[in-house]
Amino acid sequence: MENIIEIKDVTFRYQSEEETSTSVNVLEHINLNIKKGEFVAVLGHNGSGKSTLAKLCNAILTPTSGVVKSYGYDTADEDKLFDIRRKIGMVFQNPDNQLVATVVEEDVAFGLENIGVPTDKMRVRVDEALKAVDMYEYRGHAPHKLSGGQKQRVAIAGIIAMKPECIVLDEPTAMLDPRGREEVINTVRMLNRDFGITIVLITHYMEEAAQADRIIVIDGGQVLLDGKPEDVFSKVTLLKSVGLDVPQVTELMFILHEQGLDTDTHIISEDMAAEALLKLLK
Amino acid sequence: MSTVIKTENLTYTYGLGTPFEKTAVKDVNIEIEEGELCGIIGHTGSGKSTLIQHLNGLIKPTSGHIYIDGLDIWDKAVKIRDIRFKVGLVFQYPEYQIFEDTVFKDIAFGPKNMGFSEDEVKRRVEESAEIVGLKPETLLRSPFELSGGQKRRVAIAGVMAMEPKILILDEPVAGLDPKGREKILAQIKRYRDQKNATVLLISHSMEDVARFTTKILVMEGGGVFCYDTPPKVFGRASELTAMGLAVPQITRVMNRLKAAGIELDGDIYTVEYAAKKINEYLLKHKSES
Known part of the structure; x- marks a missing residue:
């Protein structure tokens, strides 16, 4: 599979007003590739540099040293900003900061208006996007009256109306209740599965990360782990030592294993856990 | 144990008499015992935040009564200012409310307003900073140089420094990583143990609520669905799932x-x-x- 985002030896540090020795590297010599069609989850404690990494992908930030290439374009090349952002959309944590219009469908149309899509085509794309996130019946509603999960899905619709090839989501479920979280994650999975959109999901919820194809763990500005969810989560002690956690089912298997039972610590979902426990207890 | 919080037919309607009229809290009757660590769960719009804002008199009920330590807080003889000192409220994302130029001054804001002597203010600031795990040297720094998790702890310490008998927090760990969540929850528990306080906290994380609380209040459609111990509440998995919650x-x-x-x-x-x-x-x- 082709790489759509290539991060080569990237170091990033925020420039403070008085450039002093106190400014530290948020990311240090990172090398990563994201492949077309992947669903990647990024984990890391607060301040580990994972949001910075996300913002480097679509040129909201550019590296202090090293190169980020998104769809072959160097993100430091200002002439290519428009092209990069057409390909890579971004969804943020707080839905209230992302909705701009007073009617749902106008909000979804906002990006399309900016890129000059003709009205008839715009109508079609807005409707398609709202149907994709299952918010079509709310198209005439006021965004501020929706639930958190619904608002976040409208924000996602606004992005997919632009027909991006990749969406980067920075903790899109942090402010949502359990149902809202489920709605958003199901939508994200569907976009990946049915529309082939590449997903980069930053989250603090281990159960959400367990649903990805690949997990990247960032710690101290570097890549600590990079692999399949079952392999990454089997490193229970390491993850806990860097302030992270594992899904409850993985932790259970780990504790049982420590207590001398023959349990597989590569278990990351309810289905796998129920099956393994039935075998153990029957 | 005695009851510290009691509501009687508490009802609140937003925008009464306007086309936007909406009853957010409906006929709520709860009794919370002293020393409880009570989790409040409910989906978005179930009335959790509206309910807690009643408990220190930020919102006046449309009808019904609130009793703190047996006193009707809207009784003419009761000074609402006293109730606000007794019931401390920490809002969602409290780090956005930090404004002083040092951590010490920010935490001192509340106790200073309560009229305590400089020594007493200092004692309270140091003690609450200690409870939330802020080092003494951090007190002299600008809160704006701190990480998100540290800022959150400064904001929480600011309310703790008022030594409220009842501490209420609206999603105190939202947006934090697992270790940050664990730490803050442990610190809240520590406050409750050291001060014999009662704690109420709203959370969307069922796992956190399951581990940290002694009682859970489940809100649904502005009313109380149930108020019980964690095993009893999570024993009702199918009902919780149906209302958009989870176990x-x-x-x-x-x-x-x-x-x-x-x-x-x-x-x-x-x-x-x-x-x-x-x-x-x-x-x-x-x-x-």
Whole structure:
């Protein structure tokens, strides 16, 4: 599979007003590739540099040293900003900061208006996007009256109306209740599965990360782990030592294993856990 | 134990008499005992935030009564200012409310307004900073140089420094990483233990609520669905799921074992307890066979 985002030896540090020795590297010599069609989850404690990494992908930030290439374009090349952002959309944590219009469908149309899509085509794309996130019946509603999960899905619709090839989501479920979280994650999975959109999901919820194809763990500005969810989560002690956690089912298997039972610590979902426990207890 | 918070037919309607009229809290009757660590859960719009804002008199009920320590807080003889000192409220994302130029001054804001002497203010600032794990040297720094998790702790310490008998927090750990969540929850528990306080906290994380609380208040449609201990509440998995909530992942797995005929006795809602029960089950069945 082709790489759509290539991060080569990237170091990033925020420039403070008085450039002093106190400014530290948020990311240090990172090398990563994201492949077309992947669903990647990024984990890391607060301040580990994972949001910075996300913002480097679509040129909201550019590296202090090293190169980020998104769809072959160097993100430091200002002439290519428009092209990069057409390909890579971004969804943020707080839905209230992302909705701009007073009617749902106008909000979804906002990006399309900016890129000059003709009205008839715009109508079609807005409707398609709202149907994709299952918010079509709310198209005439006021965004501020929706639930958190619904608002976040409208924000996602606004992005997919632009027909991006990749969406980067920075903790899109942090402010949502359990149902809202489920709605958003199901939508994200569907976009990946049915529309082939590449997903980069930053989250603090281990159960959400367990649903990805690949997990990247960032710690101290570097890549600590990079692999399949079952392999990454089997490193229970390491993850806990860097302030992270594992899904409850993985932790259970780990504790049982420590207590001398023959349990597989590569278990990351309810289905796998129920099956393994039935075998153990029957 | 005595009741510290009591509501009687508490009802609140937003925008009364306008086309936007909406009853957010409906006929709520609750009694919370002293020393409880009470989790409040409910989906978005279920009335949780509106309810807690009544408890220190930020919102006046449309009808009904609120009693703190047996006093009707809207009785003419009661000074609402006293109630606000007794009931401390920490809002969502409190780090956005920090404004002083040092951590010390920010935490001191509340106790200073309460009219305490400089020495007493200092004692309170130092003690609450200690409870939330802020080092003494951090007190001299600007709060704006701190990480998100540290800022959150400064904001929480600012309310703790007023030494409220009842501490209420609206999603105190939202947006934090697992270790940050764990730390803040432990610190809140510490405050409650050191001050014999009562704590109410709103959370969307069922796993956190399951581990940290002694009682859970479930809100649904502006009313109280139930108020009970964690095992009793999470024993109602299907009802919680139907109202847009969830039970901890571990409880869901145990429910599936139950459905498949394997009954581990007791309501299981934490990982440690599940491991214990599985070992007990295996022991019992090994000795039988």
